[in-house]
Amino acid sequence: MQKLRDLDPEGQHGLLARLAQAFEQSLERYVPVLHQPRHSEQDYEALRLVAHTLKSSASSLGAVALSRLCARIELLAHQREEAELPALLNNALTQIEEVRQALRDLVSN
Known part of the structure; x- marks a missing residue:
């Protein structure tokens, strides 16, 4: 995630705050799907799509472990x-949760 800070080292453009906010908003939609039981084809497809989206989001944030897990x-x-x-x-x-906290830490510093 340090690479993200390097894109806006002084925080003048609010890049980290915007990325953290976008990630948080996406989690509001996606995390509930991770908790849902899977009984039908649609349930598995919803989980697959959420994992795919989170994989990409995590990768763009530099959260490699989360990205691999989602893959x-x-x-x-x-x-x-x-x-x-x-x-x-x-x-x-x-x-x-670890990525959320890391983003909060980066934004607050």
């Missing part, structure tokens, strides 16, 4: 492989 979730949701998903989703939710 795995995306693949498993596509394949409807339920066995690994609960643990991966718990890990993703933990990672999301």
Whole structure:
């Protein structure tokens, strides 16, 4: 995430604050899907799309671990492989909170 700070080192353009706000807003829509049970094709497709979107968002923020985790979730949701998903989703939710906190720390400094 240091690379993000390097894009606007003095904070004059509010880049970090805008990125953090956009990420937070997207999480409001996407995190509930990570908590939903999957019973139908639509449920798996919703999870796949959310994982795909979060994978890209996390990558653009430099949150590589979260991005990789979302890539795995995306693949498993596509394949409807339920066995690994609960643990991966718990890990993703933990990672999301860590990224949120890292963004808050960057914005406040």
